[in-house]
Amino acid sequence: MNEIAEGLLRAVGLIITMNPEVMAITARSIMISFTATVIAALIAIPVGAVINFSEFRGKKTVINLIQTLYALPTVIVGLFVFLFISRAGPLGFLRLLFTPTAMIIGQTLLILPIMTGLTVSALSGVDQAIRDTLHSLGATKVQFLANVLKEARFAILAAVAVGFGRAISEVGAAILLGGNIRAASFWSSTRVLTTAISLETSVGNIELSLALGIILLLVALVVNLLVTTIQQR
Amino acid sequence: MIELQGIYKRFGEKDVLRDVNARIADGEIFALIGPSGSGKSSLLRLINLLDAPSAGRVLVDGVDIHADRSRELEMRRRMGMVFQKPAVFNTTVYENIAYGLRFRGVPERAIRETIRDVLSVIGLEGYGKRRAKTLSGGEMQRVALARAMVTDPDILLMDEPTANLDPVSTETIERLVHRINREFGTTIVLATHDMVQGQRLAERIAVMMDGTFSQVGTPREIFALPKDRDVARFVGIENIIEGVVESNDGGIAVIDASGVRVEAVTPLQTGVKVCLCIRPEDITLGYARKAGTSARNVFPGKIVAIRPLGPLTRLVIDCGFELVSLITWKAAEELGVQEGTEIVVSFKASAVHVVQDRT
Numbered sequence: 001m002n003e004i005a006e007g008l009l010r011a012v013g014l015i016i017t018m019n020p021e022v023m024a025i026t027a028r029s030i031m032i033s034f035t036a037t038v039i040a041a042l043i044a045i046p047v048g049a050v051i052n053f054s055e056f057r058g059k060k061t062v063i064n065l066i067q068t069l070y071a072l073p074t075v076i077v078g079l080f081v082f083l084f085i086s087r088a089g090p091l092g093f094l095r096l097l098f099t100p101t102a103m104i105i106g107q108t109l110l111i112l113p114i115m116t117g118l119t120v121s122a123l124s125g126v127d128q129a130i131r132d133t134l135h136s137l138g139a140t141k142v143q144f145l146a147n148v149l150k151e152a153r154f155a156i157l158a159a160v161a162v163g164f165g166r167a168i169s170e171v172g173a174a175i176l177l178g179g180n181i182r183a184a185s186f187w188s189s190t191r192v193l194t195t196a197i198s199l200e201t202s203v204g205n206i207e208l209s210l211a212l213g214i215i216l217l218l219v220a221l222v223v224n225l226l227v228t229t230i231q232q233r
Numbered sequence: 234m235i236e237l238q239g240i241y242k243r244f245g246e247k248d249v250l251r252d253v254n255a256r257i258a259d260g261e262i263f264a265l266i267g268p269s270g271s272g273k274s275s276l277l278r279l280i281n282l283l284d285a286p287s288a289g290r291v292l293v294d295g296v297d298i299h300a301d302r303s304r305e306l307e308m309r310r311r312m313g314m315v316f317q318k319p320a321v322f323n324t325t326v327y328e329n330i331a332y333g334l335r336f337r338g339v340p341e342r343a344i345r346e347t348i349r350d351v352l353s354v355i356g357l358e359g360y361g362k363r364r365a366k367t368l369s370g371g372e373m374q375r376v377a378l379a380r381a382m383v384t385d386p387d388i389l390l391m392d393e394p395t396a397n398l399d400p401v402s403t404e405t406i407e408r409l410v411h412r413i414n415r416e417f418g419t420t421i422v423l424a425t426h427d428m429v430q431g432q433r434l435a436e437r438i439a440v441m442m443d444g445t446f447s448q449v450g451t452p453r454e455i456f457a458l459p460k461d462r463d464v465a466r467f468v469g470i471e472n473i474i475e476g477v478v479e480s481n482d483g484g485i486a487v488i489d490a491s492g493v494r495v496e497a498v499t500p501l502q503t504g505v506k507v508c509l510c511i512r513p514e515d516i517t518l519g520y521a522r523k524a525g526t527s528a529r530n531v532f533p534g535k536i537v538a539i540r541p542l543g544p545l546t547r548l549v550i551d552c553g554f555e556l557v558s559l560i561t562w563k564a565a566e567e568l569g570v571q572e573g574t575e576i577v578v579s580f581k582a583s584a585v586h587v588v589q590d591r592t
Contacts, residue, residue: 129320136281137333137380138310147332151323 003206011211022208026215029192032100033168036107040115040167041160043108045149048119053145063120069113074172077110082176098179100190106173111163118162122155123148154231161227165220171198193219234259235280235388235420240289242275242444249275251444253289257422257437259387262414264431265424267441268467273424274317276441277390280422281314293388310337313381317393319373321365326357329365329376333384351379355409371402378409389413391423395430403430410434428468432456440464461588465510471557472511475590478503485582493553496529497585506590513547513559515584518568519577528579536574539565546570552578 014022051062083089085096085105096102126148134144149156171194174180178190180199191199193216200209235257242250249272257263265273278284280291282298282305290297298308313333322329327348334344352358355375360368365376374394381389391410395403411434413419425431431438432452439449440459448460459465465473476490478501488495488507501507517528534552541547546565548558556578560568570576 127320129316129318130322132278132283132316133314133320133322133377134332135283136309136312136314136316138306138336138384140306140336143336147322154323 007206007210010207011209011214014207014211015214019211022211022215024186024189025191025193025196025212026219028100028186028189029168029194029216030219032103032174032192033107033164036104036111036167037160037164039104040108040111040163044112044115044159044163045119045156048116049123049145049149051116052120052123053148063117066113066117066120070117072110072113074110074170074174075176076172077106078173078176081106081109081173085177097177098181098190100178100187102177103174103190103192106177107167107170110170110173111166114166115159115163118159119152119156122152122159125155126151157230158227161223164223168219169194169216171195234292234294235422236290236292236295237276237280238290238292240276240279240291241287242272242279242284243287248287249444250279250286253444253446255439255446255449257420259420260414260418261437262410262421262423262435264435264438265422265441266426266428266431266438266467269426271441272444273426273441274392277314277392277422277424280388281312281390282309283314310384311386312388312390313384313386314390315374315377315381315392315394317396319370319377321368321373321376323366324364325361326352326363326365326368326376327361330380330383332380337384347383351383354382354412355379356405369402371398371405374398374402374406375409378406382413385417386419388420388422391421393424393426396426407434428456440467442467458586459510459588462508462590462592465508465586465588470510470586471513472509472516474509474511474554474556476507476509478505478507486587488587491554493532495585496582497587498583499587501587501589507587508590510586510588511556511580511584513557515580516556516558517579518548518550518558518560518564518570519579520568521577526579527581529582530585531577531579533575533577536570536572536576539570539572550576550578 051059081102082097085091085094085102130151131148134147139147174192175195175198178192178195180195181188181190183189193212197209197212237253237255240250240253241248253276265276267273275284279286285299291299293308293311296308322332330348330351331344334347348361352361355378357372357375365373368376378394395406398406407430410421410423414421423434435452437449438452438455439446440455441447442463447464448455455464456468459468459470462473474490476488476495479487479489479494481502484498484500486497486499486501488497488509490509495509497509499507532552534550534556536548537551537555538549539546542559544561545559546562548560548570550556550558558578
C-alpha cells in the first residue's frame, strides 16, 4: 500500500516539475495520435458520407463489416503493417519500420473503421424530418449534403474523439511498429505513453509508469471535456 | 392552379392514394380533412415533390411537376411546406429562418431585413439569437412557418400544422395562415384531422377517406350535406340511422327505419337503402305533442343514457332506433329528465339529410 502511495506522490512530482522525459513522451504521443486522427478523419468522414448517402447492394453488409472491425485487435493491425513495411516487405524500401510515421500509419488504420462507422451512424441519425425539410426548402444536392453533415456535426465530432481516444490508448501497434526506441533526438525516439508505461513497469520504474498513466487519463479527460463543451454550445 | 389528376400512390401492397382528383385555384385555402392515415400527408408530399405518384399527375400552372427531373428544383422552390412535427435545425432561430433564402442565394442584407420583419409577424421579436431547439412546440412551429414563408412561395403546403399544439398556439398559427393568404395571395393546401379547423380556415374542403376524396365542396356543403355515411360520421353527425325508402311523393319520402316511419326530403325512390343523418341540435324534446308544430316526425321514446358534455347535456333516446339529442343544462333541469323517462322527440322532415347507403 505504502509503495503505491509513494509511487503516486513521486509520479505527481514528475508531472509538476515537468520532467523533460515525461514531457517529451507526452508530446510525441499526442502528436502521433493527433496526426493519425486527422488523417483518419479526412478519409472516414467522406467515406462514411458516401456509404450513408448512396444506395447500393450490400450496404448493410458493408456497415456490418465496418462495425465488426471496431474491435480490431491492435496487435493484428501492427502485425499487418509490420509485414508491409519490414525490410523484406513490399514497402520495405521506404525504411519506415520503427519510426513515428509507421506508428501513425498503424493508428490511422486502427481507427478508420470506428470513425467511418460512427460517421455513418451520425449521418443516419439525422432525422428524416430534417432531410425532408432541407429538400422542401429548395436545397440543391450539394446544399443538401452539406447541411445534413452540418446537422450531424456534433455526432461526427464525437466519432473523431472516439478515434483519438482509441489511437492514444492503444499499445499493440505502437510497440510493434515503433519499437519503443529511446533515442537522443525527438523524432528518432518512438516511445509514447502506452509503450513507455508497459516497458517502465516491467523494469520496476513504477513512479514513471504512474506519472505517464495519470497523463494518459488527463489527455482523455481533456478531450472529453472539449467535446462536451462544443456539443453544448 | 394546382390540378390533381387521377393520382395513385402505392407503398408495397397498399394503395395509400386512390384516384385523387381536384383543382385548387390560385389564392385559395384548400383543406384536406380526414382521419389519421387516410393519405393526407402522402398527398402533400407528392405535391411538394418529396415523393412521386405511382400513377396520375400533379400539374402546377399546367406543368406536370414530376415529369421533368431537371425542373424539380425550380418547381419545388415555388412551394413551401410546414410539417406536422416541426423540424428545426440545430442552430439559432435566425439561421433556421434563413435556410431557404441562403439556398436561393439571397444577399445577406436582404436576409437580415426579411428575418427582422418576419420575426415580428410571428410574434418572436428578439428570439433571433435563441437556439431553435430550446423553443416550445408552438414557437418551433411558428419558426417552421416563417422559414417556409420568407421564400415567398406561390403555394404553401401545411401538414397538420397544429396537431400537437395547445389552443393558444393553434389560434396564432391559424391567424398567420389567414394573413399569409390575404396579404400575399398564397395558395394554401392544409391537411388537418380537425374538421372544425377546416371549417374555420378553408374556402373549400376535400374529405379524404381511405386514400381518396369522398367529397369536395365548401365547408357548408360538407357539413350540411355530407355525401355519404363515412363523411357524415367524420363531420360529427351523431345520428346516422339506417332505413329503406317506403314511398316517395314528390320529394317527400317515407322511410322505414327499424319499423318507425320517418318523413324526409329526398329524391331517392322506393326500395333504396338509405342512411338518415340528423344533427342532435335539430331534435326537439317534450312531454307531449305540441299543438301546431310543423315537425312531421314526432315519436314517443324513452331516455336510455344521460351524459354531461361541456355546457350541454347529451341524451340518448330510444324511439325504435337510438337518437342522440343535445340540450342545455337548464333545459335538462326544466324537463327533469332521468334515465327511463318517457319523452316525445320531434324533428322536421327538412332536418333529415338522406344519403344512399352503399355498404
